[in-house]
Amino acid sequence: MDFEQFFKDQLRRLREENRYRVFADLERQAGRFPYALWREEAHGPAREVVVWCSNDYLGMGQHPAVLDAMRGSLMLNGAGAGGTRNISGTSHHHVLLEHALAEWHGKEAALLFTSGYISNETSLATLAKHLTNAVIYSDADNHASIISGIRNSRCEYRIFRHNDVEHLRELLAATEAERPKIVVFESVYSMDGDIAPLSAICDVAEEFGALTYLDEVHAVGLYGEHGAGIAERDGVADRITVIEGTMGKAFGLLGGYIAASAGLIDFVRSFAPGFIFTTSLPPMIAAGGLASLRVLRGAADLRARHQDRVRYLRRLLAGVGLPVMPNASHIVPVWVGDSSVCKAISDRLLMDYGIYVQPINYPTVPRGSERLRFTPSPFHSAEMIEKLVSALYECWHDRSFALDPTGTSSLPPSRNVLARSSAYEAVARN
Secondary structure (H helix, E strand, C coil), X not given: CCHHHHHHHHHHHHHHCCCCCCCCEEEECCCCCCEEEEECCCCCCCEEEEECCXXXXXXXXXXXXXXXXXXXXXXXXXXXXXXECCCCCCCHHHHHHHHHHHHXXXXXXXXXXCCHHHHHHHHHHHHHHHCCCCEEEEECCCCHHHHHHHHHHCCEEXXXXXXXXXXXXXXXXXCCCCCCEEEEEECECCCCXXXXXXXXXXXXXXXXXXXXXXXXXXXXXXXXXXXXXXXXXXXXXXXXXXXXXXXXXCCCCCCEEEEECHHHHHHHHHHCHHHXXXXXXXXXXXXXXXXXXXXXXXXXXXXXXHHHHHHHHHHHHXXXXXXXXXXXXXXXXXXXXXXXXXXXXXXXXXXXXXXXXXXXXXXXXXXXXXXXXXXXXCCCCHHHHHHHHHHHHHHHHCCCCECCCCCCCECCCHHHHHCCCHHHHHHHHC
């Protein structure tokens, strides 16, 4: 087999489908967020741009308390953990952070992982694999890490329609009562930005004696009195068996975790290969995570400003007739519905306006539902928001803008983009 030709053919197909991913070469600037330096070429000149798609939702990656904690740990503990958690890789910072995370979520214990993806994949695969004859009930829009964990468990699973509690009840009712059941769902869905009905899902899960597993990665730090997520905001944290979160988003760092009963955490710690055989997070990351958590617990003003920026961006986008997808979260997706158009708008915003937003294409979202996903932060000023909306409006309506190398197509107006999907016709009316 000609392996190199195979690789080239597959990559060519990605390019033809406008799904080939190009990494933006960015240098984040501590104290300057959301500004960053962007280079079109590795050794070319740097240009300052405004980042509009960062998951560092509250700018904690530049918070002085976080930076000080990480500097202190680096000089005291060195760069790396030195091993797995079982073999010399458990530092005092790991222990303190796990205790703090458990207390934050109202659980008995917590367990750190190297990423949010690994925490989902490893925890779900371990739980489902060892619960004899288990069945998993997974929301149709669950993240790839959840899907991977379910597949790796090799247990039976059922997919319930997105946020459809009655469909979940039907599936649970159709399963033998004695079989272990795990209901897996997210609080804030990252691409559409909609929020799950946590209380109603808990009601159904409790009715059938199911374990509940909640992914809060896009909610921790941002919702609830102390920032512990939608489960805290809705008063249902005590009804969730496992709460999974990340330090890679509102914490501004790296790493994932689960919080649950002491017995469940000890079980995953003792049986999960993805935890047992992985070098642990550097102590300075754990130290930074602990400092970030301490800030987030009391960051009500920061969360309020964050939501204010979100509302302002939504209002301006809707005011100029751009198809912003409705939801109740901090994620602001603008519906495009075409991969070529999505990439073209993104490229022009970056090149002509110094605005960076990554196009969201298949397989992150289904074909025909491509969009631009904006994540305003408390540090995006009103002037930045107004400039973004003005630039996006100009790109959207500029028919002279070529969308492919031949220059044969042009950017359609918003009404044509919306017409690609009846699901969002209501946006145009409103």
